[in-house]
Amino acid sequence: MPYPIHRFQAMCRLTPEEERRLLTLGDAEVVRRRGETFQHEGDVLSGFHLHLRGWISSSILLRSGHRLIQKIHLPGDMLGTPSMVLPKAADTLTAITEAVTAFVPYERIGQLFTEAPRLAALFTVAVQMERLTLMDVLAVTRNASAREQLARLLVDLHARLSPIGLVQDDSFHLPLTQEVMGDLLGLTAVHVNRTIRAMEADGLVSREGHRIRLLNLAALRDISPLPPRRPQFEPVWLPAPL
Template sequence: MAALFTMAVQIERLSLMDMLAAVGHASARARLSKLLLDFRARLSPLGLVEHDVFDLPLTQEMLGDLLGLTSVHVNRTIRDMEREGLIARSDHRIKLLDVPKLQSLSPLPLRQLAFEPAWLPQPA
């Protein structure tokens, strides 16, 4: 169990390092694109993404805290991305309408994490 927990912590650490790098060098659109793609990548294996739609129960203030932006700037960026046909939102649901374009905006490529638990000891 400790090994699985360690792997989960390391995956989270990589994600945080990527977001920190993005905050230092990327535009608001790029940061938001990276965050939305990251949410999609994390939620997909759990079966929580269907046709590029997922729940995002975070306020714009929370998103701003994650991205290093004000809630006003987050709101403006989301509206701009909606107008451009990149995303659509309804209540707390987000639909990624143009994933390739979002990927091109993202300041860092998504990591393809591979975790093979075969090396873990079998439970007794």
């Protein structure tokens, strides 16, 4: 299956050669079993991973022994890029569902800066968008109510799943347990469950198994404490394609 390149297409009009480079950037596909940890915090690394299919979590272990989930990754993401500036892996990557990844050696990214500088610039923009996401999460964690945090999470998942065709009638598969959502939002599983039930009672969402429907997307966006981020399309500083 090809690497989803919608994130890069949202930044500029890609040339056929740029699309080819993106689609062939990774090595052979690797299937990750549900629950498999394929990168451990502290591992010595030689590259990062493209995310092709499934759901994957990024987490770190605090000194207290508690796990902190930093990000839920979806197809089109690049996994482990923060570790590029460190001698060892900054986070642990675990498949929440069966997932597919493709490994990218660091040297291959380095070649883009000389052979395809515009694509390298887009890679830099993509990493900065990840930084913005983490800034937003930091801004709302413990400074927003559980209802606001959960609304932000659901709106974010809806926005990220839509470009890859995984949203139908504002509903999508949500394979996250309440414990995982709690770790991600800094809440207890009980608090997550209570908040979701309240949203259901208010007609904001409905659930059927692991599928959730956003019944009032506009209201959820209003409840979310932060507006969505959108990359600037073809900024003036972007290098011209070769």
